[in-house]
Structures are given as structure tokens and as C-alpha cells.
Amino acid sequence: MEQTFLMVKPDGVQRNLTGEIVNRFERKGFKLVGAKLMQISDELAKTHYGEHEDKPFFGELVGFITSGPVLAMVWEGENVIATARNMMGKTNPLEAAPGTIRGDYGVTVGKNIIHGSDSPESAQKEINLFFNDNEILSYSKQDSEWVY
Ligand code: DAT
Ligand code: MG
Numbered sequence: 001m002e003q004t005f006l007m008v009k010p011d012g013v014q015r016n017l018t019g020e021i022v023n024r025f026e027r028k029g030f031k032l033v034g035a036k037l038m039q040i041s042d043e044l045a046k047t048h049y050g051e052h053e054d055k056p057f058f059g060e061l062v063g064f065i066t067s068g069p070v071l072a073m074v075w076e077g078e079n080v081i082a083t084a085r086n087m088m089g090k091t092n093p094l095e096a097a098p099g100t101i102r103g104d105y106g107v108t109v110g111k112n113i114i115h116g117s118d119s120p121e122s123a124q125k126e127i128n129l130f131f132n133d134n135e136i137l138s139y140s141k142q143d144s145e146w147v148y
Helices: 010-014 018-028 042-048 058-065 080-088 101-105 120-130
Strands: 003-008 031-038 070-076 114-116
Touching: 003 018, 003 080, 003 120, 010 018, 010 058, 010 070, 018 031, 018 070, 018 080, 018 101, 042 058, 042 120, 070 080, 080 101, 080 114
Parallel strands: none
Antiparallel strands: 003 070, 003 114, 031 070
16 A cells, blocks of 8 residues: 655644644545654755755755654555645645645745655655654554445
């Protein structure tokens, strides 16, 4: 089954949105298989956002993502990578549709509440970057026969 890396950013944690965000993915029918509250180091932030290192906002981005605790998670389900991106909404909350997480709770692109992997390749890379194998659980959930 497909897995993706999702993370409630420091603004989402500070604004008491962690429960709301977990709730959305849980109710959708996806399965939480890994989670930890953590403070990201400068080094981890730079690796995670490496693709943006030449962008003008890179320094601000690294500063922001290391500024407070984040909730790092691995979610599992059919097409979870693309579906989670749809549920998050566009990067800029101005363009994110109402009903999406960024559309409902975000105001600026710099503080847009949540991160989610954008492809199978980045999902694999990001899961490995944030989690050890033994931190990702394999278990069956009783609702699966009603979701699939
Ligand atoms: P996403 O998080 O939707 O995958 P991205 O990978 O293009 O978006 O950018 C990573 C993060 O960088 C994004 O969530 C917020 C920040 N960011 C992107 N574009 C920005 C901009 N023009 N100004 C400030 N921050 C920006
Ligand atoms: Mg991205």
C-alpha cells in the first residue's frame, strides 16, 4: 500500500490545528502508521528542502520550519500521496480552495500549515529522512474492509 510523509508545520502546531489535521486524514479513510512530535534541526531542514536551496525564500523557509515543534507523520492508503496533496490545497493559501487545509486555515505562502510529499520518489525519500524503519508500524485496521 502507498505511503506518504505529512507534517504539521510549526504554525499548525502553535495554532492548535494538529488534531484537526489528523482528524481529516483519519476520517478520509487513511491509516496513520508513524508519528512523532519533533523539533527539526538546521541540517535536517536543509536536506528536506534541498530542492529549494537556490530560491530567495530558502533562508526564511529553513528558519520557519526549525522555529518550533512539528508533527511528522507517515500515512498509508490507496493513492494517499496525490489525495493528501489535494486535501492540503495549493501551496499558496490564496489559491487553495475552501475545504482544503491550506484553503481553510492558511493566509500566507510562508506559513501554510502542512507539508506533504509530492510524488512517490519524494515520499520514499522523506519517510526515510524522518523515520527509522522500526518507527513505522504494520497493522490491520478494522475499518479497512469498509474503506476498500
Ligand atoms: P509545497 O509545500 O506545496 O510542496 P513547494 O515545495 O513549492 O510547495 O515549497 C515548499 C515550501 O516553501 C512551501 O510550502 C512554502 C514555501 N514557499 C514556496 N514558495 C514560496 C514563496 N514564493 N515565498 C515564500 N515561501 C515559499
Ligand atoms: Mg514541495
